[in-house]
Amino acid sequence: MQISTKGKYSVRAVLDIAQYSNGSPVPLAAISKREGISLQFLEQLFQQLRKGNVVNSVRGPHGGYVLAREPSAITIGEIVRLIEPPLYTSSCFSNDGAVENCRIGETCIGGAIWKQLAEHVDSFLDSITLADLANKSKPEVVYGLRIKSNRILADRGNGNDETAEPEKIQVA
Amino acid sequence: MQISTKGKYSVRAVLDIAQYSNGSPVPLAAISKREGISLQFLEQLFQQLRKGNVVNSVRGPHGGYVLAREPSAITIGEIVRLIEPPLYTSSCFSNDGAVENCRIGETCIGGAIWKQLAEHVDSFLDSITLADLANKSKPEVVYGLRIKSNRILADRGNGNDETAEPEKIQVA
DNA sequence: ATATACTTGACTTAAACGGTCGGGTATCTA
DNA sequence: TAGATACCCGACCGTTTAAGTCAAGTATAT
Numbered sequence: 001m002q003i004s005t006k007g008k009y010s011v012r013a014v015l016d017i018a019q020y021s022n023g024s025p026v027p028l029a030a031i032s033k034r035e036g037i038s039l040q041f042l043e044q045l046f047q048q049l050r051k052g053n054v055v056n057s058v059r060g061p062h063g064g065y066v067l068a069r070e071p072s073a074i075t076i077g078e079i080v081r082l083i084e085p086p087l088y089t090s091s092c093f094s095n096d097g098a099v100e101n102c103r104i105g106e107t108c109i110g111g112a113i114w115k116q117l118a119e120h121v122d123s124f125l126d127s128i129t130l131a132d133l134a135n136k137s138k139p140e141v142v143y144g145l146r147i148k149s150n151r152i153l154a155d156r157g158n159g160n161d162e163t164a165e166p167e168k169i170q171v172a
Numbered sequence: 173m174q175i176s177t178k179g180k181y182s183v184r185a186v187l188d189i190a191q192y193s194n195g196s197p198v199p200l201a202a203i204s205k206r207e208g209i210s211l212q213f214l215e216q217l218f219q220q221l222r223k224g225n226v227v228n229s230v231r232g233p234h235g236g237y238v239l240a241r242e243p244s245a246i247t248i249g250e251i252v253r254l255i256e257p258p259l260y261t262s263s264c265f266s267n268d269g270a271v272e273n274c275r276i277g278e279t280c281i282g283g284a285i286w287k288q289l290a291e292h293v294d295s296f297l298d299s300i301t302l303a304d305l306a307n308k309s310k311p312e313v314v315y316g317l318r319i320k321s322n323r324i325l326a327d328r329g330n331g332n333d334e335t336a337e338p339e340k341i342q343v344a
Numbered sequence: 345a346t347a348t349a350c351t352t353g354a355c356t357t358a359a360a361c362g363g364t365c366g367g368g369t370a371t372c373t374a
Numbered sequence: 375t376a377g378a379t380a381c382c383c384g385a386c387c388g389t390t391t392a393a394g395t396c397a398a399g400t401a402t403a404t
Contacts, residue, residue, distance in 0.1 A: 001256050001293070003173050003286055004392070011285070027349060041394055047351070060402030061348040076285060080173070085391095087173050113183070113248060113305075114175055117296060121173070124292050128285060176361070199380065213363055219382070232371030233379040257360095 003084075009037055010045050010083045011076055014054060018071045018134045025057075025064030045083060052082035071134050077125030088118030175256075181209055182217050182255045183248055186226060190243045190306040197229075197236030217255060224254035243306050249297030260290030 012035050017026045020034070028046065032039040046065060049055045054074060055065045067074060184207055189198045192206070200218065204211040218237060221227045226246060227237045239246060 001173065001175050001179065001252070001259050003259060003289070006392075007173065008286065025349095029349075038394065040396075043350075043352090044394085050350095057350060058402090059348090059350050059400080061346095061404070063349050063402075065350085084173050087175060113297075113300060114180065117175070117293065120296050121289065121293065124289060125285075133285075178362075197380095201380080210363065212365075215381075215383090216363085222381095229381060230371090231369080231379090231381050233373065235371075235380050237381085 003080075006045065007080045007084045009035075009041070010049065010079050013037065013042060013045065014049065014067070014074070014079055015130060015133055017055065017065060017067055018130045021066060023066075025062065025066050027064035030064070048082050049079070052078070054079055054082065067130070071130035074130045075126045076128045076130075076133075077122050080125055081122075086118070087121055088115050175252075178217065179252045179256045181207075181213070182221065182251050185209065185214060185217065186221065186239070186246070186251055187302060187305055189227065189237060189239055190302045193238060195238075197234065197238050199236035202236070220254050221251065224250070226251055226254065239302070243302035246302045247298045248300045248302075248305075249294050252297055253294075258290070259293055260287050 013031050016031050016035055020026055020030070028039055028042045031037065032042055046055060046057075050057055050065075053068050056068050057063070057065055185203050188203045188207055192198055192202070200211055200214045203209065204214055218227060218229075222229055222237070225240050228240050229235070229237055
């Protein structure tokens with residue numbers, strides 16, 4: 001169980017836009033330079049991010065990428081799900097769903113764990129928005145991350161739900 | 173981000189012992205038959221589980237494996253960590269720790285997320301014990317898993333900490 | 345026109361995953 | 375003291391995936 005560098009890169013790259021764009025498009029070349037990520041690798045990532053409606057592209061000179069929505073409406077979970085394969089696949093066993101000799105049948109215990117774990121992870125990552133990360137000005141956001149609880153996968157439109165109360169996640 | 177079948181197999185196999193052993197050792201051949209896992213693959217997994225003090229081995233005829241501790245003192249997280257590489261590696265970037273051009277320096281925001289995510293996952297998996305899973309008799313344990321909150325990596329000895337209050341994790 | 349910068353798909357390399365093979369070694373039972 | 379049982383261990387192997395590159399585009403602002 002491992003978080004891929006692809007996922008980390010994507011979060012960093014999108015965060016880069018959130019921080020360095022003042023409304024105008026940010027070219028990948030700039031992100032590549034700042035973050036030390038190969039330009040062509042970035043291109044590959046941003047195609048998925050664009051299709052996933054996280055960023056929009058602007059072609060031509062002075063082009064680049066802009067956020068598709070405001071930072072507070074883009075969650076980390078959303079980005080990660082676009083880039084990485086899903087954590088949870090089948091009930092008990094993996095992928096092809098072949099070996100289904102689960103003696104407990106439909107109520108398989110083992111399967112329930114992985115499903116709940118996946119939901120747990122998604123819920124956590126969905127609770128963090130780009131805006132939360134972009135605000136360097138608040139140090140307490142960095143350590144002891146201040147997040148909004150139980151925000152489940154923001155509806156792709158423009159959900160300005162500023163209603164949830166902040167919650168403190170303890171760090172070790 | 174993916175949970176490997178190795179990890180799933182391990183949990184199933186150890187759970188098998190918890191369910192089918194009445195104190196006497198359970199041979200891998202029996203687990204192999206019941207769970208549909210190759211004997212030689214099981215051997216590979218159980219070597220790590222033994223070194224990690226999850227199971228003990230008994231050699232010779234009527235030998236096999238027994239749990240190293242009582243089921244309530246063995247967590248799923250413990251098993252998974254023995255088999256799988258850790259979720260969290262370095263602060264910002266991965267593995268070799270090479271690319272450390274993190275513009276935010278020590279208080280790197282991106283890094284904090286993955287660290288907290290890893291702690292989140294570990295905490296969740298550590299909150300589930302073999303005993304929780306073995307009790308098929310309680311159906312509510314399977315769906316809407318009843319777990320103990322915030323149990324951090326039971327000390328390898330025999331920690332009979334039955335003090336934590338149960339908590340309901342919502343499913344979907 | 346031309347430079348900028350996104351778009352796309354194929355390709356490559358190395359590592360990890362899932363799994364096998366073949367020979368051990370300990371120990372119980374007869 | 376044989377021999378069967380069953381753990382022990384390291385090497386190996388094929389496939390998939392991750393990470394990253396290459397080459398050849400297309401759209402657009404100046």
